[in-house]
Amino acid sequence: MNSFLKPVSVLLLSFVSLLSVDTFAADSKGTVFITGANRGIGLSLAQNFAAAGFNVIGTARKPEQATALKDTGARVEQLDVTDQASVDAMAQRMAETPVDILINNAGIKGGESKDMAALDVENMEWVLNVNTLGPVRVMKALFPNVQSGERKMVVNISSTMGSIERNTWGCCAGYRASKSALNSINKTFAVDFGKQGVTFVVMHPGYVQTDMNEGQGNITPAQSGAGLMNVITGLDASDNGKFYDWQGNDLPW
Numbered sequence: 001m002n003s004f005l006k007p008v009s010v011l012l013l014s015f016v017s018l019l020s021v022d023t024f025a026a027d028s029k030g031t032v033f034i035t036g037a038n039r040g041i042g043l044s045l046a047q048n049f050a051a052a053g054f055n056v057i058g059t060a061r062k063p064e065q066a067t068a069l070k071d072t073g074a075r076v077e078q079l080d081v082t083d084q085a086s087v088d089a090m091a092q093r094m095a096e097t098p099v100d101i102l103i104n105n106a107g108i109k110g111g112e113s114k115d116m117a118a119l120d121v122e123n124m125e126w127v128l129n130v131n132t133l134g135p136v137r138v139m140k141a142l143f144p145n146v147q148s149g150e151r152k153m154v155v156n157i158s159s160t161m162g163s164i165e166r167n168t169w170g171c172c173a174g175y176r177a178s179k180s181a182l183n184s185i186n187k188t189f190a191v192d193f194g195k196q197g198v199t200f201v202v203m204h205p206g207y208v209q210t211d212m213n214e215g216q217g218n219i220t221p222a223q224s225g226a227g228l229m230n231v232i233t234g235l236d237a238s239d240n241g242k243f244y245d246w247q248g249n250d251l252p253w
């Protein structure tokens with residue numbers, strides 16, 4: 001190459017690579033993976049993140065019925081968090097896909113009996129399986145994806161019901177324990193993997209009008225999803241191990 005063309009082509013190449021970086025940033029703010037995204041708070045999270053320019057991957061136990069989730073433009077993945085084969089198949093399909101923000105949202109409510117004789121221990125076991133071990137299965141399966149993401153952020157949707165300090169009115173032993181245990185595991189992972197640059201946060205979404213409480217909440221899924229997204233997109237490594245509500249307030253353990 002002659003001495004005049006060489007610097008010109010170097011300049012041209014730098015310009016093209018600058019352009020491609022800018023194009024990527026403008027196209028997507030990153031990839032968010034949300035479990036239980038076909039209804040309730042998960043669906044609202046998917047709608048909010050998609051509208052804000054993120055790539056959304058949302059899970060549903062029955063993807064063929066997840067029309068509202070599909071309408072957001074999200075990629076829909078089949079996932080039952082209690083079924084290891086379903087988790088493994090999802091992880092295989094996700095191989096090579098970096099995840100910037102993993103949100104473990106899928107959950108169930110469980111029994112509400114305050115009558116010791118009527119306490120349903122099998123139901124408690126199931127609630128712990130879905131709400132505590134479910135997120136653990138997903139965190140384990142997608143850890144490599146989170147590590148290869150830019151933000152390296154894991155958000156576990158917990159509840160103030162999991163706060164032992166806030167438990168002044170009892171009820172719902174299985175549900176409370178499932179969220180307290182999730183809080184504990186989140187903290188352990190924050191300590192163990194924070195050094196590897198991965199941030200783990202637990203969040204209370206508010207008391208939200210969803211199927212879980214027969215629409216009895218005091219905020220809408222849209223308010224919860226927007227608030228959660230606002231807090232989540234502002235998180236960084238300094239938030240590792242924290243417990244926040246949907247408005248960013250610190251919560252007691």
Ligand SMILES: NC(=O)c1ccc[n+]([C@@H]2O[C@H](COP(=O)([O-])OP(=O)(O)OC[C@H]3O[C@@H](n4cnc5c(N)ncnc54)[C@H](OP(=O)(O)O)[C@@H]3O)[C@@H](O)[C@H]2O)c1
Pocket residue numbers: 035036037038039040041042060061062079080081082104105106107108130157158159160204205206207208209210211212213217
């Ligand atoms: N609503 C509230 O006031 C409130 C308050 C505090 C915390 N939370 C927490 O917020 C999260 C979302 O609750 P929500 O109110 O949006 O509940 P929801 O409307 O009942 O939705 C629950 C979601 O979880 C999914 N799910 C349930 N079992 C699953 C499993 N085994 N595998 C995969 N997905 C499963 C459901 O899928 P299907 O449609 O297939 O059942 C659905 O997408 C939960 O973790 C809940 O504990 C809610």
